[in-house]
Amino acid sequence: MTGSGASAPATSGGPAPADRLVSRPEIARLAKVKRPAVTNWERRYAEYPAPVGGDPELFRAAEVxxxxxxxxxxxxxxxxxxxxxxxxxxxxxxxLGGTAGGLLRLVERLAGPEADRLRGGMPLDDYLGWLLRFVYEHIKDPDEGMAEELRRYAVMAPEHDYAQRVFPPGALPELFDTLGRTPVGSEQEARAAFDHILRRWRAEHAREGGAFLTPPSVSRVMAGALAAVRPGAVYVHDPYARVGELLVAYLDAVAAHGGGERPLISGRAPSPPERVAAVDNLQVHHGRMAWLGEATVSDDGLVTPALDPVGPPIGPPGFPETCDVLLTNPPFGRFPEDVSPPSYWKYGPARRIEFDWIQYAVSRLAPDGRAAVLMPAGAASNSGAAEAVRGGLVEAGAVECVIALPPALFTLTAVRTHIWFLRAPGSGGTPAPDVLFVDGGHLGHQVTRTQRALSDDDIGQLVGEYVSWHTSLTGGSSFTGTPGLSRPVSVPDIVAHGHSLDPVQHVRPVGPASAVPGAGPTETRERLARLGEEIEALHQRVAAADAEVLRWFRRYGL
Known part of the structure; x- marks a missing residue:
């Protein structure tokens, strides 16, 4: 899901009757979309409601x-x-003349207009974190969840004085009573309610210096590609799991491909609250248990695998030491000088922690394993130690594909990002003679004045290029790429360009000889319009950042 966390106001009326049936044309009319969009939803999403019969086929309105x-x-x-x-x-x-479902409507209110009253002096991100946990307990056990939470706090409060100290008087009983009296509804509504609070919590947490939530459209590109090129994975791992969004997206993608396998899942979260949220996230969306440990954090808050001399294990004792699929959105920044080089640095010394993470990811792949790692765009072309590591990875056959994403996908930061798709070197057959580069920098649409998102078609394009290239390799055919979007480049050519892994350089190099065929006046105008949108979005983000700095100055009386 995309969006800023804001929600439309509900209209008056009652919920959709449980026995109301609607046809595809009715769905299109009520959702105010064209008729082919409904068929497209059915085809793309395995979780789309199934018809219940009829000629033409009919669907339950409540499920839709x-x-x-x-x-x-x-x-x-x-x-x-x-x-x-x-x-x-x-x-x-x-x-239909109805309102939002009970639970979704309630959490929109509790996380929005009612939040300031219920939290009192508690920081908003703390309040949303607690609310997320309460809603999870209610979803997990609608009959006993809130009663159990209330009993737990009744026992804990006299001993620790915690509930009374954190929440305003009367707030907890009101929350428990309100949630306890609200039906959970369908699984889809429960997930939507949980996700609504999760997005709000992560956005507020990021404002206070916490980790960003991986944008849903980015998660879908990473997960969808891996689910397609590495089907049947037995073990899936995220070494910096945040709140489990990539693991959930991977299981979503497996389900969309019709996979019935239930892989072993593990990961490490950067903090205890995020670990709890990740476990709950997997439970709400897929009913899955996962082993999620906590990442090692340095005294100054840095998280990087090299804090462990051999890298942290990917699971508890008894788990495999390598995984079939690894996907992660790790932090990046300058590598600390007082940390010794770990044993898995096979491709060169890391001067920035993103190159520690990338080498750790490769070291944890099983034969024929695949990884997707979100990297800052600068990592693709920085010189010095970064070039040495890139060179080692490329010449070892560890890099399969690099996808450039559009700007402004993340809240509160305009850093451009790439997805690096990796394989276990030295196993799983002969490495590909080429690396595929996909330039998706021109894709996406504005969802707010300062944030963009990838559409379903954009995601399909990006995933499709990698999957088509991968299929051509395994099938012995050739794949020449799509003009203006993708291009396979030989390893010697990459070496000749300073081991650059920047898709923009390889897909759309400067010069008339390599210009995109058919770039006429219309396409040129469209590109200029997109650039104008990007520049405007960046200006708006600068203004938002300035406002945020002023807010912090006022907070500390500066």
Whole structure:
């Protein structure tokens, strides 16, 4: 799901009747989309509600409503008067004359208009973290969840004085009572309610210096590609799991491909609250248990694998030492000078922690294993130690593909990012003679004034290029790429360009001889318009950052 966490106001009326049936044309009319969009949803998403029969086929309106409530309308498709964050479910519900489902409507209120009253002096990110846990308990056990939480706090409060100290008087009983009286509804609505608070919590946590949530569209590219090129994975790992968003996205992608396997799942979270949220996230979305440890953190808050001389194990005792699929969005920055080089640095010394993470990821892959690591764009072309590590990885056959993503996908930062797709070197057959480069920097659409997101079609394009290239390799055919979007480049050519892994350089190099065929006036105008949008978005992000700095200055009386 994409969006800023804002939600459209509910309309008046009641929920969709449980026995109401709707046809595909009715769904399109109520959701205010064209008829082919409904067929596209059915084809793309395994979790889309199944028809219940009829000729033409009919669907339960309540199930369709719950599913559409998880799909945010892109900013460029909003109708006049619709706020950012409107979902197709809001439209569908309004067409039926109904309101948001009970639990989703409640958490939108508790995490929004009611938050300041209920949290008192508690920081907003702390309040949202607690609320997330309470909602999880309610989803897990609607009959006993809130009663159990209340009993737990009744026992804990006299001993630790914790609940009374953190929450304003009366707030906890009100929260428990309100949640306890609200039906959970369908699985789709439960997930939408949980995700709504999760997004709000992570956005606020990031403002206070915490880790960013991986944008859903980026998670879908990473997970969708790995699920397609490495089917049947037995063991999946995220060494910097944040709140489990990439692991959830991977299981979503496996389900969409029709996979029935249940891989072993493990990861490490950067803090105890994030570890709990990641475990809950996997439970709510897939009913899966996972082993999630806590990452080793230095005294100054740095998280990097080299803090362990041999790198942290990927699971508890008894788990495999390597995994079939690894996907992660690790932190980046300058590598500490007082940490000794770990044993897995096979490709060169790391002067920045992203090159520690990338070498650690490769070292933990099983034969025929695959990894997707989100990297800052600068890592693809920086000189010095960075070039040495890139050279070692490329010449060992560890790098399969690099995808450049559009700017402004993350909140509060305009750092450009790439996805590096890696393989275990020295196993799983002969390394590919080429590396595939995909330049998706021109894709995406504005979802807020300062943030972009990839559409379903954008995600399909990016994943499709990597999958097509991979399929051609395994099938013995050739893949020449798509002009202006992708291009396979030989290893000697990469070496000749300073081991640069920047897709922009390889897909759209400067010079008339390599210009994209057919780039006429219309395409040129479109590219200029996109550049104008990117520049405007960057200006807005600078203004937002300035406002945030002023907020912090005022907070400390400066």
């Amino acid at each position: 409503l719950a599913w559409l409530s998880t799909r945010t309308v892109p900013a460029n498709a909003l109708l006049p008067g619709e706020p950012v964050g409107t979902t197709y479910g809001d439209r569908f519900r309004a067409g």
